[in-house]
Amino acid sequence: MKGVRIADVAQLAGVSTATVSRVLANPDQVRAKTHKAVMExxxxxxxxxxxxxxxxxxxxxMTVLVVAPRLTNPVFAQVLRGVDDELTQSGYGIIVANLDNQTDREVRYVDLVLSRQVDGVLLMNGRIPQGGKRSMGDAGVPIVAMCSAIPDSGIPNITVQDREASRKAAEYLAQLGHRRFGYISGLPGTYIETERFKGFQDGLAAAGYDEKVVRWEGPFTFSTGVAAAQAFLRMKKRPTGIFAACDESAIGFVKTVQEAGVRVPEDVSVIGFDGIEFADFSEPTLTTFRQPLREIGRTGAQALLKMIQGEAGQVDLNVRLPLQLLERGTTGPAPEKTRG
Amino acid sequence: MKGVRIADVAQLAGVSTATVSRVLANPDQVRAKTHKAVMExxxxxxxxxxxxxxxxxxxxxMTVLVVAPRLTNPVFAQVLRGVDDELTQSGYGIIVANLDNQTDREVRYVDLVLSRQVDGVLLMNGRIPQGGKRSMGDAGVPIVAMCSAIPDSGIPNITVQDREASRKAAEYLAQLGHRRFGYISGLPGTYIETERFKGFQDGLAAAGYDEKVVRWEGPFTFSTGVAAAQAFLRMKKRPTGIFAACDESAIGFVKTVQEAGVRVPEDVSVIGFDGIEFADFSEPTLTTFRQPLREIGRTGAQALLKMIQGEAGQVDLNVRLPLQLLERGTTGPAPEKTRG
DNA sequence: AAATAAGATGTAATCGATTACAGAAAAAGT
DNA sequence: ACTTTTTCTGTAATCGATTACATCTTATTT
Incomplete structure (x- = not known):
């Protein structure tokens, strides 16, 4: 309520406001004695x-906006930590935009950027937020994309090798003897989802089994896996090698088929994507690709800081970090009878 | 880069800056014709x-700070959604402070508040952040606590009936025939943890079995459950009724004992606390208390808005929301031989 | 000791929007 | 047509810190 102004401090110390300001911002431009008086x-x-x-x-x-599609998704929460590591160190604050998967929530953050409340933006939602006729890109504020690239935008992006990993998922399943495949998608139409599906298809094609993939669609949530499992259970000739575009879907799938008496991995193998902490505690432990989430966040933040400091030229337009396949409990040899 | 100022708009519309400002803030104070010209x-x-x-x-x-102990904990992410629901509707922005359980991260947010970058604060960390010699309370900025009360602070709080629920957990286990109990704590010393432990003890006392409770300590994480399980496995005479102060610990415990061949709930029963989404997908499905997380967030935000609007008198100092016991797969009758 | 350079400090303009107050225009009343 | 009232609009002060520039000290050189 009080409201101590720099002028009050100046008066108290018997100097001008300019000097107080200098003491606080450039301490070495001021004599030691004055410095001490002002600090006092x-x-x-x-x-x-x-x-x-x-x-x-x-x-x-000194504030940056971070846009997350859904904050209850541990993937984004984890990337955010990496961002925080880096920005905090450089004295920047963070405003988090949680879209909760609703595009109409973008609007207010567009205003935030256009009204210059932030010096830069980190996008994890795979698109440039729009609002009315305005776009977040209009302000000329530096932007970096993480997790998902934004095609044709010229925006630097930090992603993982989605395609390569998904291809590897296909090869891994094929190598275990699986011949009928299922794919549980992420949010259809998103860059990230498209990449993962393409990679999986590529991998199947390379192994010679691209004809036989069932695709179940939905957002990156548990419920998508549950729905996929329900569809799976209704099938007469079920796939035995399943790849899910995210761990949550994979876990939702595993849990649901288990309840119906299907054994994992004896009857069906499942590979996830992300490597969220929770995947270490599902039963069986989920086979998945671990993303270097925190590193994505740190790298993205570093790139953004460079852009803010006017060194946009120094920033790599496409950084693609590798993933690590964790071979664990939900994958195993295909059931004998189904082998090709 | 450009920098369109209100003066530019005024000139373009042939009016004064005052009029432009009015059109934007109080459209009905201005003639229709002028309004149109300015908007154009x-x-x-x-x-x-x-x-x-x-x-x-x-x-x-028009911005509020929300302090979370750890954002990767789904509990806080969920409460945050409720906060977001309410504040967005009222035109407020949100800055999220993720402490990642490190007290020293509080400092910068203290500055944020003292430098008046926010109109109010929502605390989920159970204490008033301090930094140097300054406290977040010093600025006279309205504060509301959620999830955990802050004793002797006079700060209004929105919590759940931790004590009542924990007591019920004890009664429930006792009623299933359990006679030896284990308690997996949350971060020792926190209000929330203390309440839950006391409640559990009370319940055991009421049932007449308060002598026999083993206590394992640690933060509100998976790893605490894992560590508790390792200790549990080393015991000769193991408890059969376990209550964990959070779902993550409960799940970490279940998974770890299962790997050692202990069956849940046949050999040991486990009750969690929180009702995170993930608890629906553990195997077996976790018995737990579901917190009305989103409602906590909404209620807290509403209270804060009142305080910001100078109606602090209207705000209840202690709101305690009820919890719902979800009786599911991790609890069952005590093994025959151990019954008292 | 004088001349010069370097360093410290003060003065005042500035950032861009809001708003109290005054003044002009329109509407209403006589 | 002329006051009086009401409604709009403009002028200019204000919020609080930063910083270019000027001025005054102190240190260095000759």
Whole structure:
């Protein structure tokens, strides 16, 4: 309620506001004696700079917006930690936009950016948020995409080798003797989903089994896996090698088929994607690709910081980090009778 | 890069900056004709108000800080959604502080509040963040606590009936015939943890078995459950009724003992706390108390908004929401031989 | 000791929007 | 047509910190 201003501190220390400002921003431009007096006045008055005034004058906010499609998805929560590591260290603050998978939530964050409340934006939602006729890109604020690239946007992106990993998933299943395949998608139409599906198809084609893949669609959630499992259970001739575009779907699938008496991995093998912590605790432990989530966040934040500092030229447009296949409990040899 | 100012719009529309400002803030104070002309100029120029200037002048930021102990914990992510529901509707923005269980991360958010970058604070970490000699409470900014109360602070809090539920957990296990009990704690010393442990003890006392409870300590994580399970497995005379202060620990425990050949719930029963989505997909499905997480968030946000609007008197100091016991797969009758 | 350079500090303009107050225009009343 | 009232609009102060520039000290060189 009080409102201690820089002028109050200046008066208390017997100097000008300019000097107080210097003490706080460039301590070495000021004599030791003055410095001490000012710091004492700051302490006594309990002064904290008003950031609105500072932002107005400096035209910087030292704040970055991070857009997540859904924050309850551990993947994004984890990437966020990496972002936080990096930005905190550089003195930047973070505003998190949780879209909860609803595109109409984008609007308000467009305003946030256009009204210059942030110095940069990190997107994990795979598209440039729009609102009315305005786009987040209009402001000229630096943007970096993480997890998903944004095609034809020219926006630097930090992703993983989705395609390569998905291809490997197909090869791995084929090698275990599986001949009928199922694919549980992520949100249809998204870049990330498309890449993973293509990779899986490529892998099957390379192994010579691309004809036989059943595809179940839905968002990146548990419920998609549950729905896929229900469809699976209704089939007469079931696939035995399943690849899910995210761990949550994979786990939803496993749990649901198990309840119907199908054994994993004896009757059906399942591979997930992401390597969320929870995948270590499903039963059986989920075979999956572990993403370097925290590193994605750190790398993205580093790139953004460079752009904010005007070194956009130094930023790689496409960084693709490798994934690690964790061979665990939900995959095994195909059941004898189904082998090709 | 451009920087369209309100003065530019005013010039374009042939009016004063005051009028432009009015059109945007109080459209009914201005003639229809003028309104139209200004809106047209706004559209043509692509004007968006500079929020730093606005915040400086109005002394409000329309932004709220939400402090979470750990964002990868689905409990807090879920509460955050409820907060978001409410604040977004009222036009407020959200800054999320993810402490990642490290107290030293509090510091920067103290500055954030003291420098008036937010109009209010929602705490989920069970304490008032401190930094240096300053406390987040010093600024006179409205604060509301969620999930955990902050004793002796006078800060309004929205919590659940932790104690009542924990007591019920004890009664439930006792009623199933269990006579030897285990308790997997949350972060020792926290209000929430203390409440849950006390409740569990009370319940055991009421049933007459309070002598026999083993306590394993650790934070609210999977790994605490894993460690508890390892200790459990080393015991000669093992408890059969386990209550965990959070679902993640419960799941970590279940998975780990299962790997060692212990059957759940035949050999040991486990009750969790929280009702995270993941608990629906563990094997067996976790018996737990479901918290109304989103409602906690909404209620907390509503209370904070009232305080911001100067109606602090209208705010209940202690709101305690009920929990729902989900009786599921990880609990069952005590093994015959152990019955008392 | 004087001249010059380097360093520290102060003055005042500036960032961009809001709003109290005054003044102009329109509407209503006589 | 002329006041009076009501409704709009403009002028200019204000929010609080930063910083270019000027001025005044202190240090260095000759």
């Amino acid at each position: 006045a700051v302490r006594r008055s309990g002064y904290t700079p008003n950031s609105a005034a500072r932002n107005l004058r400096t035209r910087r906010t | 100029a706004v559209r043509r120029s692509g004007y968006t108000p500079n929020s730093a200037a606005r915040n400086l002048r109005t002394r409000r930021t």
